[in-house]
Amino acid sequence: MLADRGLARVGRSGMGSVAIVVIAVALFLCAGVAPAQQTGDVETAETMVEEALQPLMPPTAVTAVDTPNDRGSAISLTWEHSPDHESGTLLGYSVYRSDNPDTGFVFAGRVPYVQNHYRDSGIGNNEPTYYRVATVALDGREALSETFGPAEAFPQWFNGARVNVLIAVVVFVVAIIYFVNAAKSGKDLFIRRLAGLDEMDNAVGRATEMGKPILYITGLSTISDVATIAGINILGEVAKKTAEYNTKLIVPCADPIVMAVEQEVVKEAYAKAGRPDAYSEDDVFYLTRSQFAYVAGVNGITVRQRPATILYMGMFFAESLVLAETGASIGAIQIAGTDAVTQLPFFITSCDYTLIGEELYAASAYLSREPILLGGLKGQDTVKFIAGVFLIVAVVVATLAATGVIETNFMAPLFVTG
């Protein structure tokens, strides 16, 4: 029982070929009866007969290997195109698989005739599998290749296509650890000034002087967003100051998990400042998950309580401008920090100071001035410098390759992951 379905297809295509021959011969005979007007038909019929009688050639050099860098259950097949590839009579290639080299082949899939590879997924791991690839003609005929196999799918314990990422991570970790240790040993680390963070003290002081609250918003994202975590880190520092100055801090939350973490952070900060009694759980509360209901809630608080200072630190979406413009309308000092590139222009327009992108992540270290955190920041800057140099070299190499000065862009594979 060789490729049941495949043979059936071949059988059907064989009958089709006979029919074509019969029609062609009939046309040929008719041409003899009325020779003058039938010349074109005769040529067509001859071509059809030639095509029908010409054997269809199967693909060659079929190979099947385990798909690399995956979780198993997949085998990758490649083959050389059939000699009929350029004839314009091919539909595609069908792939058949079996656990026996001689029998039981079942249809696995089909690819267009321009393609000479196929990924057979959904098969068992560590099971010997045999393959045959068939050339499929437009008229349905198929020509089967030799059997290839056995091939076995198995899962990998390491994705080799991500070695470049691993190297980058290792370099990053080493740089961070080195600078943290340097900071621990008392080395003086220079960190450039960030105007928005320098102004944080003044913003809190202003609220204290005016006897008005501070509104702190970490955005709509969840705790799995690093920008939210960065916002929470800054909240800890701000809460210490508000506790010291005895200023009311309002933190409306859009995510219940974020709320729970923020409650804990503010509570700890108040306890550290020696003012645990000043902390109220009602000041760090859940509003809603709905984007514009949240905006309505925060804007209501802004307009009614008229905070002297509003801090936006985290991930923001379309609500950013509505929040910031409402804050600007009541004359509050506003400091924003986000890594949402699309929202940055809105904050820059409406807020007094804006932390752009990575500055948000640096804020916690900058505010606390803890040497270990500053060391981490320095390590991050060093890696950024290395990455910048690397990118410049890559751009130069790519430009030289594109203009033909050098033969290949040898750096391109370094940026590809699987």
Next chain:
Amino acid sequence: MRRQIPLALCFIAGLFMAVQYFIPHPAVQNTYELLLGWLQTLLAFAFLLGTVSLIRMHFHKIRNRADDRAFSWVTLLGLLGMIGLGFIHPQHQLPGSPFNLMFLNVQVPIEATMFSLLAFYIASAAFRAFRARTLEATLLLIAACIVMLGRVPIGDLIHESIPAATQWILNVPNLAAKRGVMIGVGLGMMATALKIMLGIERAWMGGSD
């Protein structure tokens, strides 16, 4: 122990999440998917926590006779009313059910109204941003005028090169700046994650000691 256990859990979970990126084996990937499933379960319980926080805060406002307690009444009545409507009709998600009617005819239009305010805020923000008081603001004003004109048919009518100039501004200087910020953001994210994993950054659990 109060600090060590969360730090250890954070390190183990963070390390696993980082390592799973490099290991495609089902033993690791299935665990990863299981943990993501747990996150969903955790989120469901967290919503309960959020609702309790909301009710408690507004209840306190009403009890303390705060000035803006009227809004607390509206919030609590809205919350309880919608929960009640959800229970009254067994299939509350079906069109025509009281819950669905309230959602479609009250909440959706209110949210759309809030969203539509954005257009007016963009106009007021643009007015402030485009005042040519400094060199940078002037450059911004010129770039914005070119981009706005290039996005509408009249730009092409004024001069055929305006749409091309728009594309150049968006694809070259604008995109270069965006990518610069994004590279910094990516590295900043990695550094923050690493600092939290290693216990260097502890502000999320209230501080370093």
